[in-house]
Amino acid sequence: MPSWPLNQWYVAAYSQEVGDDLLGRTICNEPLVMYRTSEGEVVALADRCVHRRFPLSMSNRVDDSIVCGYHGFTYDKGGQCIAAPAQKRIPRTARVPSFVVHEQDSFVWVWIGDNERADTALIPRAPWLDDPAYTTVRGMEPLKARYGLLVDNLLDLSHETYLHGGYIGTPEVAETPMTTEVDEEANVVYVSRHMADAECPSLYARSTGIDGRITRWQDIEYHPPCLYLLHSRIAPVGVLPPEDGPDDQAFHVEVVYAITPETEHSTHDFWMVARDFALDDQEISTFLAENNRTVVLQDVTALDVLETVVEGEKDHYQELSINIDTGGLAARRLLQKLIAQGEAAPVGETAGAGDVAEVAVRAPAEPVPTA
Amino acid sequence: MTEPPLRAELPPPTKMLTGRSVYRVVWKLNTDVLVGYCWCGESHEDVDPIALWDWLLAHPATHDPAGGAR
Numbered sequence: 142m143p144s145w146p147l148n149q150w151y152v153a154a155y156s157q158e159v160g161d162d163l164l165g166r167t168i169c170n171e172p173l174v175m176y177r178t179s180e181g182e183v184v185a186l187a188d189r190c191v192h193r194r195f196p197l198s199m200s201n202r203v204d205d206s207i208v209c210g211y212h213g214f215t216y217d218k219g220g221q222c223i224a225a226p227a228q229k230r231i232p233r234t235a236r237v238p239s240f241v242v243h244e245q246d247s248f249v250w251v252w253i254g255d256n257e258r259a260d261t262a263l264i265p266r267a268p269w270l271d272d273p274a275y276t277t278v279r280g281m282e283p284l285k286a287r288y289g290l291l292v293d294n295l296l297d298l299s300h301e302t303y304l305h306g307g308y309i310g311t312p313e314v315a316e317t318p319m320t321t322e323v324d325e326e327a328n329v330v331y332v333s334r335h336m337a338d339a340e341c342p343s344l345y346a347r348s349t350g351i352d353g354r355i356t357r358w359q360d361i362e363y364h365p366p367c368l369y370l371l372h373s374r375i376a377p378v379g380v381l382p383p384e385d386g387p388d389d390q391a392f393h394v395e396v397v398y399a400i401t402p403e404t405e406h407s408t409h410d411f412w413m414v415a416r417d418f419a420l421d422d423q424e425i426s427t428f429l430a431e432n433n434r435t436v437v438l439q440d441v442t443a444l445d446v447l448e449t450v451v452e453g454e455k456d457h458y459q460e461l462s463i464n465i466d467t468g469g470l471a472a473r474r475l476l477q478k479l480i481a482q483g484e485a486a487p488v489g490e491t492a493g494a495g496d497v498a499e500v501a502v503r504a505p506a507e508p509v510p511t512a
Numbered sequence: 513m514t515e516p517p518l519r520a521e522l523p524p525p526t527k528m529l530t531g532r533s534v535y536r537v538v539w540k541l542n543t544d545v546l547v548g549y550c551w552c553g554e555s556h557e558d559v560d561p562i563a564l565w566d567w568l569l570a571h572p573a574t575h576d577p578a579g580g581a582r
Contacts, residue, residue: 320538324531325551331529360528464539464546467561471535474565 145169145288145402146479148254150264151367152399152411155279156247159183163207165198167403169253173240174198178205183249184218185240191222197237247271248399254483265364269395269415276420278430279413282441286448288366288402289473291410294440295369295398296332296469298359304443305436321467328475332361332468338378344432345375348425349392349418354378361468365475371396393417396433406448412437535568537561 153168154175164175165188172188174197186207188196195211202208206223208215214235215224222235241252241259247270252259269275284291294300317339322331336357345351358374374382376391383390399411414433419425462470527536536549548564549555550571558564 318539320528320536322527322529322537323535324529325533325535327529327531329529329531333528462561464544464559464561467537467539467546467564470561470565471537474569 142480142484143170143402144405144480145253146366146476147483148258149252149366149479149483150243150250150259151253151401152248152409153185153242153251153401154249155281155411156183156244156249159249161202163198163200163202165196166409168251168409169402170404171240171253172196172198173251174207175242175249176202176207178218182218183242183244185242185249185251186216186220187238187240189237190214191235191237192225245271247277265368267368267370267395267397267413269417270397270413272415274420275395275415275417276426277413277415278426278433279411280430280434280437281412282410282434282437283403284408284410284441284444285406286408286444287406287451288400288408289476290444290447290451291398291400291408291440292363292365292369292472292476293469294444295371295400296330296361296363296472297465298332298334298361298371299465304439319465319467321471323471323475328365328479330361330363330365330468330471330475332359332363334359341375344429345392345394348416348429349375351375351377351392356380363468363472365472365479367399367401369398369400371398406452410437410441533572537564537568 151168153166153173154164158164159175159177161177166173166175173185174188175183175185177183186197188198190197190200190209190211192209192212192214195209197207197209197216200207200210203215205218206215213224213226214222216237217223220237220239222231225231225235239256241256243250243252243261243264245261245264246267248267250264270277317334317336320333322333323329324331336359339355339357341351341353341355341357345355356374356376356378358372360372360374362370362372364370373394373396374388374391375394380390382388393416395415397413397415399409401409401411403409412433414429416425416429533551535551537546538549539546544559545557546559546561546564547555547557548568550568552571554571556564556567556571558567
């Protein structure tokens with residue numbers, strides 16, 4: 142059983158990555174080949190020829206078909222083999238699995254599970270990534286660590302003060318009360334940290350032009366398993382959103398991560414920073430992109446190390462959780478709930494509220510209370 | 513091992529999610545006290561987030577079925 146939920150949507154790529162060329166990428170242990178048909182539709186097929194397993198992503202595209210680069214088995218966009226060398230009849234079983242994909246908010250989402258259960262209405266939204274009122278910079282870093290370590294990392298931003306000091310960390314981040322919320326029906330974890338009077342990190346001072354202290358809000362919204370949103374609101378001290386009308390006296394930065402497992406020990410770390418100010422300022426775009434990538438790579442370095450530590454540790458190692466982990470623990474529990482629901486079958490027979498209450502908060506590595 | 517927490521002066525919880533079944537945990541950093549609110553309105557304090565989540569998740573079992581549970 143995998144450590145991620147099945148029957149869920151995962152980000153497989155940015156839309157801009159998928160074009161005429163064949164793109165190979167492993168998502169949740171499924172090697173996929175993706176391309177865009179002549180009609181603009183994204184296709185995702187299993188990246189293994191049925192004949193001798195040659196990766197189709199290393200093969201050749203002919204019109205909207207893929208011709209295997211080893212023996213010439215040819216597949217249409219649905220994965221059906223339509224030609225085989227010197228064969229008059231194509232074996233009925235000659236097809237590669239096709240995956241359900243959906244493009245939304247600049248992402249290519251792929252459904253990992255039973256195709257008939259795929260429902261695009263379940264895909265969480267990040268509309269600003271594809272909104273002309275925002276400018277977005279983005280990247281993707283390979284992480285040699287399990288996806289759960291990145292979830293832990295992103296759900297607790299108090300690590301900013303230590304791992305990212307001088308970039309996005311200021312003393313107030315680790316010194317401000319937090320509220321953690323969990324919507325049991327919508328499966329969302331929300332962690333709010335509203336700093337009324339805070340130092341302005343250099344990254345924001347430079348990009349917004351605010352001179353002086355700020356009201357800084359960090360609102361994390363995690364839609365497990367894949368989509369993480371950090372709504373960052375920066376305004377001069379005391380400027381709060383109006384009761385009615387647009388919040389146009391503040392600067393908004395939407396930091397988005399798509400956390401997609403590649404294997405049990407590696408993850409695709411998609412990151413984006415969208416802003417609603419200085420839209421055409423290329424210098425600020427470059428600055429935000431370079432700065433954020435630096436921060437992401439600081440996390441990657443730390444998590445790659447953690448993966449080797451976790452892999453090498455003894456069974457039943459007991460970690461310690463404290464108050465800053467409240468959101469991370471909530472995320473782990475929702476993931477456990479989704480894993481159980483994803484394994485259970487058909488829609489309509491998924492776990493109800495009573496079952497949900499029985500899903501333990503404690504992850505396998507959590508300590509057993511001794512009090 | 514851990515003594516029961518003291519009640520802290522807490523700000524009202526920031527309410528961002530508006531669903532029917534929202535658990536809410538508030539922490540004031542000048543203390544080590546977490547206060548958890550079930551969606552029925554009842555609250556509970558602890559200094560151990562694992563114990564607090566255990567309390568919150570078990571709590572709906574005591575609800576009137578019409579009180580918000582699915």
